[in-house]
Every structure is written in structure tokens, then in C-alpha cells.
Amino acid sequence: MLLLVISALCAVTLGRAVDAGQQFPLVPGSASGPGDIPGGSIVRLCAESRDTDALEIERIVNVPQVPYLDDVIDVFIWGNFTRDISNDSTIDYQINVTANTGDFGALNGTFNICDCIDQMRQPPYSKKPERACPPSEGPVFIDYSYWFADWLVAPGQWSMKWDAKTPEGDRIFCLEAEWDLQCPPEHDGPECLRDARIRRTQNQLDTAKVNN
Numbered sequence: 001m002l003l004l005v006i007s008a009l010c011a012v013t014l015g016r017a018v019d020a021g022q023q024f025p026l027v028p029g030s031a032s033g034p035g036d037i038p039g040g041s042i043v044r045l046c047a048e049s050r051d052t053d054a055l056e057i058e059r060i061v062n063v064p065q066v067p068y069l070d071d072v073i074d075v076f077i078w079g080n081f082t083r084d085i086s087n088d089s090t091i092d093y094q095i096n097v098t099a100n101t102g103d104f105g106a107l108n109g110t111f112n113i114c115d116c117i118d119q120m121r122q123p124p125y126s127k128k129p130e131r132a133c134p135p136s137e138g139p140v141f142i143d144y145s146y147w148f149a150d151w152l153v154a155p156g157q158w159s160m161k162w163d164a165k166t167p168e169g170d171r172i173f174c175l176e177a178e179w180d181l182q183c184p185p186e187h188d189g190p191e192c193l194r195d196a197r198i199r200r201t202q203n204q205l206d207t208a209k210v211n212n
Contacts, residue, residue, distance in 0.1 A: 040065065043075055046161065046174035054166070055140075055173040056080045068184040069192075070150040074118065077142040085134045086167055089113040094161040099154035100192065113164055113172070119143040148181060155182050155192055 037045060039061040059078040067073040090110050097105040114133035121141040158181045164172035183192035 039076075041075070041177075042066075042179045043175050043177045046163065046176050048163070048171070049174045050171065053171050053173050054082055054085060055164075056082060057173060057175075060175075067148060067179070067181065069148055069153070069155045069181060069187070070184070072145060072147045075144045075146075077144070078140075079142075080139050081135050081137050084136045085113065085172060087112075087114070087134045088167045089134065089164060089172060090167075091115075091162050091164045093163075094159075096159045097154060097156055099156040105154075116144055116146070117142060118145040150183075150187075153181075156180070 037057060038059045041060040041062045042065075043060050043062060045057065055077075057077060057079040059076075061076045063074045063076070064071060089112075091113055092110050093108065095105075095107045099105070117133055119142070120133050120135060122135060122138055157178075159176070159178040161174070161176040163174045166172060183189065
């Protein structure tokens with residue numbers, strides 16, 4: 001099932017516009033502490049990130065801040081490319097999931113750096129929703145969008161890592177996130193139960209109600 005995750009996370013959200021009325025300027029906010037990236041996002045720099053990364057990330061925001069199952073999450077990145085980026089640059093991804101039902105899943109792969117991008121803005125076109133990729137040297141605003149479809153993925157503990165590199169192997173950026181993906185409060189399906197044993201007990205109770 002996880003073999004479908006990357007294509008679904010990306011494909012349904014490509015071409016979405018940022019919500020009307022929301023303004024995301026190229027100027028980043030101030031840092032919240034030593035080594036922190038402003039924005040309060042669940043997305044962080046990897047330990048492998050260095051000052052030599054081609055993308056100097058200045059701010060990351062994700063909306064919604066705490067995604068639920070079936071949410072579309074936008075990851076907004078402000079930064080500065082220190083050089084032009086090749087169209088053949090790629091992102092290696094890793095996804096690991098420990099579902100509430102006790103199932104485990106993992107997926108690794110690679111996609112082109114321009115895949116899954118909803119918007120990429122660079123001056124002098126920063127006021128227009130451009131999908132200008134590959135990017136060139138200079139300030140940039142990027143919107144990556146993902147959809148956690150309830151018919152495709154499972155709630156539980158998720159971790160994701162994106163390691164972007166040039167064809168020569170130089171790092172562009174490396175980002176990672178770890179969070180507890182849960183069903184929205186109004187959703188009470190059996191897949192949302194926190195423990196497989198609880199789920200079996202619930203199924204037994206439901207069966208007993210039907211038989212009675």
C-alpha cells in the first residue's frame with residue numbers, strides 16, 4: 001500500500017493555489033533561538049545539513065500546524081539559493097510509519113526536485129503564483145503540498161525525510177519531520193484506535209451487538 005503513498009501525496013495537490021488572502025512574503029521572520037528555523041513547523045533541518053547547502057533556509061511554516069488524516073498540508077519554505085540548480089537535481093525520500101493498528105510500513109525512493117511543488121516564487125515574479133523550477137540563484141519562496149488521504153494512508157507515528165542533491169551529489173537541502181498523524185476528532189472509525197488489541201475488542205463488541 002505504501003508504494004502508492006508518494007504519488008498520492010503529491011499528485012492530488014499539484015497546481016493548488018495558496019488560499020486567497022494569505023500573504024507569504026519573501027522576507028523571513030526572526031529566529032526563535034540558536035540553531036532554530038523560525039516558523040514553528042514540524043519540519044526541521046536534518047543533522048546532515050551544512051552551511052554549504054545550496055538552499056539557505058530562513059523560515060519554514062506548515063499549514064495546518066498539526067495535520068490530521070485526510071488533511072492537505074502545505075509546507076512553506078523561505079530561503080536563498082546560493083547558486084543555480086540543475087533540472088536533473090533529485091530528492092531522496094524516506095517514509096516510516098507505525099500505524100495505530102500495530103502495522104509497520106517503510107518506503108524509500110527518489111523524485112525530481114520540481115515534483116510536488118505547488119508554487120515557487122523568485123523575483124522579479126514574486127507577486128505571481130509561478131511554478132518556476134528549476135530555481136536560480138537568489139531569494140525563493142517554495143510551497144510543497146501533500147495529501148494524507150484516509151483511504152490510502154494510516155494514522156499513527158510518521159517520520160519523513162527529504163534529502164535533495166544535485167546530479168554531482170552536492171546537497172541542496174535536507175529536511176525531516178516526525179509527528180503523530182491522527183484522525184480528526186469527529187472521525188471514530190476502527191482504524192483510529194490507538195492499539196490493535198483495543199481494535200479487536202471493539203470488533204468483538206460490534207459483532208456481539210449485531211448478533212443480539
